[in-house]
Amino acid sequence: MKLFALKMLFGDTAKFYGILLGLAFASLLISQQSSIFVGLMSRTFGFIQDTSQPDLWVIDPDRSFVDDQKPLRDTEVDRVRSVSGVAWAVPLFKGLLSAKLPTGERETCDVIGIDDATLIGGPARVVQGHVEDLRQPESVIIDVKSSSGKLALPTWLKPGDSVIEFDTADESIPRRPMAIGDVLELNERRAVVVGLAETTPTFQNQPVLYTTYTQARQFAPPNRRTVSMILVKALEGTDVGQLQRRIEQETGLIALTADEWSWRTLKYWMTQTGIPINFGIAIGLGFLVGVAIAGQMFYNFTLDNLKYFGAMKAMGASNARLLGMVALQAGVAAVLGLGIGLGATAAFGLTVPGTRLAFRMVWQIPVITAAAVLIICVGSSLLSMVRVIRLDPAEVFKT
Amino acid sequence: MIATSVNAAVSLKGVTKTFGKGDSAVTALRGADIEALYGQATFLVGPSGCGKTTLISIVAGLLHRDGGDLSVLGTDLGSLSGSQLTRWRSESVGFIFQAFNLIPQLTVAENVAIPLVIRGESRRAAVRTAGDLLAKVGLEGRERSKPSKLSGGQQQRVAIARSLVHNPRILVCDEPTSALDATLGRHIMQLITAVSSAPDRAVLVVTHDDRIFNFADRIVHMDDGRVTHVELGGHQLAHAAATESHS
Secondary structure: OHHHHHHHHHHOHHHHHHHHHHHHHHHHHHHHHHHHHHHHHHHHOHHHHHOOOOOEEEEOOOOOOOOOOOOEEOHHHHHHHOOOOEEEEEEEEEEEEEEEOOOOOEEEEEEEEEOOOOOOOOOOEEEEOOHHHHHOOOEEEEEHHHHOOOOOEEOOOOOOOOOOOOOOOOOOOOEEOOOOOOEEEEOOEEEEEEEEEEOOOOOOOOOEEEEEHHHHHHHOOOOOEEEOEEEEEEOOOOOHHHHHHHHHHHHOOEEEOHHHHHHHHHHHHHHHOOHHHHHHHHHHHHHHHHHHHHHHHHHHHHHHOHHHHHHHHHOOOOHHHHHHHHHHHHHHHHHHHHHHHHHHHHHHHHHOOOOOOOOOOOOHHHHHHHHHHHHHHHHHHHHHHHHHHHOOHHHHHHO | OOOOOOOEEEEEEEEEEEEOOHHHOEEEEEEEEEEEEOOOEEEEEOOOOOOHHHHHHHHOOOOOOOEEEEEEOOEOHHHOOHHHHHHHHHHHEEEEOOOOOOOOOOOHHHHHHHHHHHOOOOHHHHHHHHHHHHHHOOOOOOOOOOHHHOOHHHHHHHHHHHHHOOOOOEEEEEOOOOOOOHHHHHHHHHHHHHHHOOOOOEEEEEOOOHHHHHHOOEEEEEEOOEEEEEEEOHHHHHHHHHHHHHO
């Protein structure tokens, strides 16, 4: 009967493809929108996850997310260093500064100033140059994606050329990636590219520039408070949880692990912006599409076959057997539709890396999508099953 | 156990059936008495709504009676549980439906094989058996065709093959010729009555089609939920005449 059930499903070509299309489209919408949402949200705390050296991040208690501008005084670094159990504590600058390219174009950049002495907080993977090159005056390391994107320069511009104004609106001009030796200006101050690094794109997709803390202070507008965060390493054998509490008690600041800081940032974006709602609507629509098209079509498919189920019931097929047929049909449709939808999402994901579109398909997304498709199929097949169970076999004589 | 004729495959005495309750209750059978004998085709005739379909549904184990006595193939169907009744149907009853009810996505042979598969036979063996039976109803070579590729008469022959494939002892036919022209109708009835001539099998036919009354051994006339009278059918009369001329 299993083969007969499958033949009934595959044989009704129009409905089968309709069910498949509905489920595939629902899976695609749910998984693709979820992946973009996760990708986008991951960018909000990408910097924290990229910086692996510290055990704790010390910030102003009112700071809600990683790009929130609530800097600390320089003296706070020493206060944190004085807490028992701290191996080292270094300042970190993180702020948005306007960069002027040799072409005269302006780009807002995410400038990260790391400790001059230790270079702790620097990029995890420098692909050209060395992080130590940041010790040279006026030096910056730029992110490799932006070097060929927002920071790309006309091919005829040689490294080291000073600013030449030209028609930036002319998109036909061939461009090359910004490279070591290229010069740009940050707040009217000269900055020389000494390296390229891989970084997680920021939420607003600005170019990321690494420099030293001292250099960053010179680039940034004058301010009494310039320490964005303090990176802390616990002494070996020190309980990080206890150290957190000690820092908070003794400094009045808050100390967070990388995961806690990431969650705090994520929570801000989730609760204070309309992003989750917008994506939630898209994901919900995907689910509704699945219910409206696939669920309803599967239910209709069962209704169309009700007379055949009735005939089989009259011929001695038990309810369990008929329900098994319906469940098999729903299950196969679900697996195929889910597979196509997730496959399309994965294909989409493979085409987007390196572009501006955030996409991150974590393992939970296929699971959630599968659960949504399962709900659609189980729901519609349960409704169908009720019709089959309630089907009076004597009905077959009434057609 | 109710008292029945020795040769009765089906025996109903005072069977009643009402659908619904209260003001909306509809009484379909008001004490129907019928006997259908082995080796005979018993036709149930009467106007629409007289209770014919309800009666064959009860005989086939698809509906439960409210009252009266019922014995089909020596079994009181009222004493069987739901699962026993389902199993009894799969083993004992063959169905021919007015609308054929052939599953369009399956091949002709697979449609015929359904009762065997329901009984637990493997699909391959069941389809092989179905192929043999299709040859007997004149559809050799059409095993792999889809029902939609067959004419109405051919589809009805498939339905007949399906009703017989598991060798049931009682065959229940609902308006088997209503969708067919006179010639095809006669041909189909020849096939059905050939089945009924088996001494261990009985055929019940519900029909409005008086063109086929001559194929009946007995014609049971019903009206308003009751049997009004029973007469010998053309088949039985022809048989009696033939016997008389021989003697």
